[in-house]
Amino acid sequence: xxxxxxxxxxxxxxxxxxxxxxxxxxxxxxxxxxxxxxxxxxxxxxxxxxxxxxxxxxxxxxxxxxxxxxxxxxxxxxxxxxxxxxxxxxxxxxxxxxxxxxxxxxxxxxxxxxxxxxxxxxxxxxxxxxxxxxxxxxxxxxxxxxxxxxxxxxxxxxxxxxxxxxxxxxxxxxxxxxxxxxxxxxxxxxxxxxxxxxxxxxxxxxxxxxxxxxxxxxxxxxxxxxxxxxxxxxxxxxxxxxxxxxxxxxxxxxxxxxxxxxxxxxxxxxxxxxxxxxxxxxxxxxxxxxxxxxxxxxxxxxxxxxxxxxxxxxxxxxxxxxxxxxxxxxxxxxxxxxxxxxxxxx
Numbered sequence: 198x199x200x201x202x203x204x205x206x207x208x209x210x211x212x213x214x215x216x217x218x219x220x221x222x223x224x225x226x227x228x229x230x231x232x233x234x235x236x237x238x239x240x241x242x243x244x245x246x247x248x249x250x251x252x253x254x255x256x257x258x259x260x261x262x263x264x265x266x267x268x269x270x271x272x273x274x275x276x277x278x279x280x281x282x283x284x285x286x287x288x289x290x291x292x293x294x295x296x297x298x299x300x301x302x303x304x305x306x307x308x309x310x311x312x313x314x315x316x317x318x319x320x321x322x323x324x325x326x327x328x329x330x331x332x333x334x335x336x337x338x339x340x341x342x343x344x345x346x347x348x349x350x351x352x353x354x355x356x357x358x359x360x361x362x363x364x365x366x367x368x369x370x371x372x373x374x375x376x377x378x379x380x381x382x383x384x385x386x387x388x389x390x391x392x393x394x395x396x397x398x399x400x401x402x403x404x405x406x407x408x409x410x411x412x413x414x415x416x417x418x419x420x421x422x423x424x425x426x427x428x429x430x431x432x433x434x435x436x437x438x439x440x441x442x443x444x445x446x447x448x449x450x451x452x453x454x455x456x457x458x459x460x461x462x463x464x465x466x467x468x469x470x471x472x473x474x475x476x477x478x479x480x481x482x483x484x485x486x487x488x489x490x491x492x493x494x495x496x497x498x499x500x501x502x503x504x505x506x507x508x509x510x511x512x513x514x515x516x517x518x519x520x521x522x523x524x525x526x527x528x529x530x531x532x533x534x535x536x537x538x539x540x541x542x543x
Contacts, residue, residue: 198230200540201249203237203285203316205278205307206293207261209404210321210348213529214291215254221533229537237285238267239278241295248272249286278303282310289539291532292320298417298437301328312336312344317539321348321528323418326425327437343539348531350376350422351499354515358538360430367505369430371470374501374512375494376422379406379413380445380465385495387453388462393446404525405497415444416465419480423467426501431469433476441479448482456484464491467501 204211218225218233225231234251243260246252246267253270260267275281282290290311292304301324308318308325318337320326325333326346337344350356360367375381379400386396397414400406412418420440427435448463456463461484469478485492490502490512500514515527 198232198540200231200233200289200536201236201251201285201287202233203239203282203287203290203311204235204293205239205281205290205304206295206322207238207240207243207257207267208293208295209525210528210532211291211293212258212261213525214293214532215258217526217529217533219254225537229541231537231540236287237281238270239275239281239294240267244268245275245277245281246271247275247281247284249284278307279310282307282314282316287311287316289317289319289536291536292318292322292325293532294322296322296324296412296418296421298324298412298421301325305329305333308333308344309336312340312342315340315342317343317345317536319343319345319532319535319539321346321532323349323421323425327421327428327435330425330428331434343535345535345539346425347535348528349425351501351513351515352378352527353530353534354513354527355534356426356501356513357429359513364505364508367507369471369503369505371468371504372426372430372501373466373468373491375464375491375499376467376501377413377416377419377465378497378499379410380416380419381494381499382496383414384445384448384453384463384465387448387450388457392450393448414446416442416480417444419465419467423469423478423480427469427476427478431471431476435476435478439478441477441481443481445482461486462492464494466491 235254237247239245244266292307304322304325311318333344383396420442421437423440424435424437464485466483467480498516502512
């Protein structure tokens with residue numbers, strides 16, 4: 198079945214998704230009976246393009262990566278992201294605009310519009326989960342569509358779907374882990390002798406850190422991921438501002454060297470635990486020892502250890518592979534997986 202796709206946001210993750218979809222095109226058609234075309238793209242810097250009959254996606258990639266506008270591809274005049282959603286005639290919208298930690302906007306409005314227009318809404322935007330999970334889930338159900346967000350935490354590794362599909366009636370009591378790959382890469386490279394600034398520049402060069410890395414190094418990305426996990430898996434609405442937060446800017450090369458000399462490592466640790474009066478959640482740099490499960494998480498490796506009321510402790514870890522370079526591809530895969538789940542379970 199042919200599916201029309203709209204892309205709101207066309208940064209590193211969205212472009213990686215496009216390339217992954219193209220690479221998997223034959224498999225998607227042969228194994229799942231899915232074909233697709235791109236009918237709308239909205240960007241913050243390169244304009245907007247809409248064509249319900251299908252855009253030249255290879256040319257769109259070339260234009261954006263060459264710094265040019267997309268407007269020459271458009272069959273209609275559109276001036277903003279809502280206009281792209283309305284005019285695209287899409288069946289599925291991928292919302293990957295920049296995260297607004299404080300309000301979740303404008304991504305929230307984009308997803309509301311997509312769902313009420315009869316589209317599945319899939320996102321890696323964590324703001325939509327922490328600021329609109331219950332509302333958007335109910336809105337999707339009311340319109341017979343899916344609101345899916347696996348890529349918001351741990352990239353393409355299944356976290357939300359494991360609890361949703363494999364662990365019915367399990368109560369999550371606590372979790373602890375490393376959720377921000379950028380800060381983990383920075384700390385690992387500082388252990389190998391780089392300065393903080395050198396390590397940040399490396400992360401920017403491979404596409405895992407933005408030009409302004411504040412969201413990563415100041416702990417906001419990790420805090421909003423913690424808030425998303427608590428909101429969905431613990432069923433306790435939590436704003437990222439309510440997460441105790443401290444980033445890694447204060448960690449110096451000397452501190453890292455002294456930690457290594459004592460057999461310890463710095464990690465930006467994300468945690469949440471149910472307490473009698475609610476949930477305590479935190480993102481803080483910690484010195485971890487070799488016996489700690491987080492100690493061995495190097496470079497872009499991220500993961501979570503969970504404790505529930507019905508099983509022993511278990512973990513989900515996404516480890517770096519020698520034949521893969523850290524980048525946006527795992528997040529893109531999470532979006533692809535959500536796409537398959539949404540249209541197959543329609």
